[in-house]
Amino acid sequence: MSNIDAGNQVSEHDLSLIEEEERAEKRRRWLLLLLLLLLALLACVLLLFIRYLRQPEPLPEMIPLPVDVNYPPHYLFSIYGVDKPVGVAYSLRNDRIYVAETGGKRLVKIFDRDGNPLGSFAPPRTMPGERSPVYLAVDGAGRVFVTDRLQHAIFVYDENGTFLDTILGPDLTLSEYVLKHVNNLRPDATFAYNQFEHVVYYKSPGEPERTLPTPEPAMWAPLGIRFDRTGRLLFTDVRQERNAVYLISADAFSPSSWRNFDPPVISFGSTGQGDGQFLFPNSAVADSQGRIYVTDGNNGRISVWDEKGQFLFHFGGGSGEGALSLPRGAAIDERDRLYVVDAVGQNVKVYDVSGPEPDFLFAFGDWGMGDGQFNYPNDIALDRYGRLYIADRENNRIQVWSY
Amino acid sequence: MRKLILATVVVLALALTMVGLASANGGPHGGYTATTDACAGCHRAHTAIGPRLLVRSSTYDLCISCHGSAGAGANTNVEDGYYLSSRDDPPGGADGNVGAANTPDNAPLLGGGFQYYQGITVTSSHDPTGTVLAAWGNAVDRGTTADLSEGLSCASCHDPHGSPNYRIIKATVNGVAVSVDQVDEGAAKDYDTEQWGAGMSNICAACHVAYHETGADVGHDTTNQAYGGGFTHRVDMPWNGDALTDPLIGMGTNNPETVGFGGYTLPLAESGTADRVVCMTCHLPHGTSAQMTGFADPAFDPSGPQGPIPAGDSSLLRLDNRGVCEVCHQK
Numbered sequence: 001m002s003n004i005d006a007g008n009q010v011s012e013h014d015l016s017l018i019e020e021e022e023r024a025e026k027r028r029r030w031l032l033l034l035l036l037l038l039l040a041l042l043a044c045v046l047l048l049f050i051r052y053l054r055q056p057e058p059l060p061e062m063i064p065l066p067v068d069v070n071y072p073p074h075y076l077f078s079i080y081g082v083d084k085p086v087g088v089a090y091s092l093r094n095d096r097i098y099v100a101e102t103g104g105k106r107l108v109k110i111f112d113r114d115g116n117p118l119g120s121f122a123p124p125r126t127m128p129g130e131r132s133p134v135y136l137a138v139d140g141a142g143r144v145f146v147t148d149r150l151q152h153a154i155f156v157y158d159e160n161g162t163f164l165d166t167i168l169g170p171d172l173t174l175s176e177y178v179l180k181h182v183n184n185l186r187p188d189a190t191f192a193y194n195q196f197e198h199v200v201y202y203k204s205p206g207e208p209e210r211t212l213p214t215p216e217p218a219m220w221a222p223l224g225i226r227f228d229r230t231g232r233l234l235f236t237d238v239r240q241e242r243n244a245v246y247l248i249s250a251d252a253f254s255p256s257s258w259r260n261f262d263p264p265v266i267s268f269g270s271t272g273q274g275d276g277q278f279l280f281p282n283s284a285v286a287d288s289q290g291r292i293y294v295t296d297g298n299n300g301r302i303s304v305w306d307e308k309g310q311f312l313f314h315f316g317g318g319s320g321e322g323a324l325s326l327p328r329g330a331a332i333d334e335r336d337r338l339y340v341v342d343a344v345g346q347n348v349k350v351y352d353v354s355g356p357e358p359d360f361l362f363a364f365g366d367w368g369m370g371d372g373q374f375n376y377p378n379d380i381a382l383d384r385y386g387r388l389y390i391a392d393r394e395n396n397r398i399q400v401w402s403y
Numbered sequence: 404m405r406k407l408i409l410a411t412v413v414v415l416a417l418a419l420t421m422v423g424l425a426s427a428n429g430g431p432h433g434g435y436t437a438t439t440d441a442c443a444g445c446h447r448a449h450t451a452i453g454p455r456l457l458v459r460s461s462t463y464d465l466c467i468s469c470h471g472s473a474g475a476g477a478n479t480n481v482e483d484g485y486y487l488s489s490r491d492d493p494p495g496g497a498d499g500n501v502g503a504a505n506t507p508d509n510a511p512l513l514g515g516g517f518q519y520y521q522g523i524t525v526t527s528s529h530d531p532t533g534t535v536l537a538a539w540g541n542a543v544d545r546g547t548t549a550d551l552s553e554g555l556s557c558a559s560c561h562d563p564h565g566s567p568n569y570r571i572i573k574a575t576v577n578g579v580a581v582s583v584d585q586v587d588e589g590a591a592k593d594y595d596t597e598q599w600g601a602g603m604s605n606i607c608a609a610c611h612v613a614y615h616e617t618g619a620d621v622g623h624d625t626t627n628q629a630y631g632g633g634f635t636h637r638v639d640m641p642w643n644g645d646a647l648t649d650p651l652i653g654m655g656t657n658n659p660e661t662v663g664f665g666g667y668t669l670p671l672a673e674s675g676t677a678d679r680v681v682c683m684t685c686h687l688p689h690g691t692s693a694q695m696t697g698f699a700d701p702a703f704d705p706s707g708p709q710g711p712i713p714a715g716d717s718s719l720l721r722l723d724n725r726g727v728c729e730v731c732h733q734k
Contacts, residue, residue: 084471086473086475102471102472102473102482106472127522127523128519129483129518129519129521129522129523129524130522132472132473132474132480132483134473134474134475149472149473149474149480149487150472150480150483150485150487150509152487152508152509195508195509196509196522217508221474221487221488223474223475238474238478239488240478240488280469280475280476280477282475297475297476298469298476300443319443323443325443326468326476328475343468343475344445344465344468367452375464376464376468378473378475394461394464
């Protein structure tokens with residue numbers, strides 16, 4: 001009996017030992033799991049740190065936020081590496097930012113929306129002192145249209161900056177001109193134009209480069225350029241004799257149209273200070289109702305027109321809240337809020353134009369060289385994530401703001 | 404009573420003439436009314452950043468907001484030295500347009516450019532950014548510098564509020580009264596033909612006074628002994644003066660403005676029967692891209708009396724090397 005009891009006691013002792021080992025084993029497993037979790041967390045932190053070192057810019061927003069507020073945006077960061085930028089545009093197709101410089105080599109530079117440089121381009125066969133890219137617009141296909149003040153032309157590039165064609169006037173493209181003068185030109189022929197040389201260059205693959213005399217110059221001086229939400233091209237003309245706005249229908253820019261370019265054009269306005277007149281209109285944008293808002297630079301006001309080119313009214317002149325000093329680039333968002341860059345006001349003024357009368361909402365920015373301060377801003381572009389890109393000319397940067 | 408009425412009419416006529424001249428350059432540079440909003444384009448009454456209540460501390464940055472290469476507010480692009488204009492008129496103004504409307508696309512500006520001139524990077528220019536505080540021969544010996552009353556800027560020479568002088572040149576520059584007539588050349592009146600009268604050198608002499616030698620004794624200093632004497636080229640003289648009869652000078656008989664030499668011409672100041680050689684005949688006040696090589700390059704003699712001038716510096720000369728000499732003297 002005592003032996004049995006003794007056996008039972010050993011067995012119970014063994015059992016307790018086994019149980020203890022099992023508990024220890026469980027603790028080890030938990031500790032191992034915890035260790036693995038900690039290691040995974042550490043690896044994540046290290047990966048994020050390495051990513052930050054490689055791309056030291058704020059992390060992109062993960063969820064596109066609907067911009068449904070009427071308070072000013074806040075400053076996010078700046079894109080540097082640009083010289084006296086005056087124009088900025090956003091491509092909905094690939095989320096790229098295009099910037100026109102008037103300093104340095106006077107290039108158009110490409111960035112992703114977080115400010116990483118992707119490349120640059122300029123009109124073929126031009127030197128920096130022969131070109132002056134100012135404003136830009138990107139169409140639905142990602143093509144970039146750039147007005148050039150010295151070349152008196154609109155240059156067109158693909159999304160990577162490869163030169164496609166030049167619009168030499170409201171009814172003439174470079175490819176059209178070459179085709180009219182050269183028989184059997186191959187479709188893959190390339191051409192170039194420089195206003196300061198008196199020839200047009202063209203070249204078919206495998207053949208030497210040839211030239212043509214330059215075409216009769218068009219009576220225009222294109223400056224501001226934008227596409228509206230229906231694909232129409234709006235541009236301003238600041239030639240001495242007639243300051244005006246032009247609208248070209250969207251189908252003018254299909255590939256088949258380039259070489260037979262004679263689109264229907266609506267133009268309106270004249271030079272002066274009265275109703276329906278402009279002094280250096282810098283930008284024309286359309287709202288959801290088709291109304292067109294023109295930044296009438298030297299008149300210090302916004303001029304409003306209907307979709308058929310009939311003058312309606314102007315606002316933003318004079319003094320007081322929302323009054324403009326030198327309005328330049330403009331943009332309009334999906335809620336019909338009009339953003340106007342005031343170059344000597346050193347800020348961006350925002351108006352609600354969804355109603356019958358424009359309503360000044362707020363201004364953001366002031367003069368300076370710090371974060372969120374401007375030094376002769378000139379243009380603005382909006383992206384689909386609620387970010388705003390502002391060309392800050394004398395601070396040599398693109399400021400990025402966000403809601 | 405009649406005299407009073409006559410005097411009143413004269414005063415009113417003069418006043419109206421002045422207003423017309425002051426607003427001749429348009430834009431924000433004149434033509435103000437009692438309720439003008441033009442002031443706010445450049446000034447703030449209580450929130451200004453720069454002196455004179457300017458919205459900007461640098462006058463140059465403010466000016467090139469309109470007059471820069473973007474041409475976003477003016478056709479006079481002083482960074483590139485072009486009048487941008489449009490392609491409206493045939494050469495010569497055959498359609499009767501005058502002034503800006505008669506200027507072809509990208510006509511070189513008469514003052515040159517600050518960044519580029521005729522598409523080429525400038526080799527010398529005035530620095531209008533407000534950092535230059537001294538000028539050669541400013542009431543001191545030629546070849547030396549003396550302080551200006553203020554840092555050099557666009558507003559040192561031009562009056563942004565309009566002026567009766569040609570191209571809104573200030574009536575008082577560096578404390579010196581300046582008068583520059585605009586000469587109406589009729590159908591040729593435009594932005595790419597010189598239209599200044601014989602007083603054009605006054606604008607330069609307001610700072611570079613020691614170089615303003617006008618004496619009849621050619622090439623010899625007779626009036627500026629106070630500034631160290633020496634010799635300098637005479638200015639404000641008729642192009643066909645005594646040099647024509649001096650074989651050593653070898654002056655040609657061709658008018659340098661209309662005939663020139665080797666395909667080059669130089670502008671003269673309008674002055675009745677005999678147009679005058681002025682500072683701007685040989686120099687571009689904003690900047691030039693003339694190329695200097697060999698003897699003409701300051702690097703050839705860096706220890707010369709001119710002191711440390713950068714290699715390739717063109718001293719605002721209009722033509723390469725010493726082309727400005729040859730157009731007249733034709734050696």
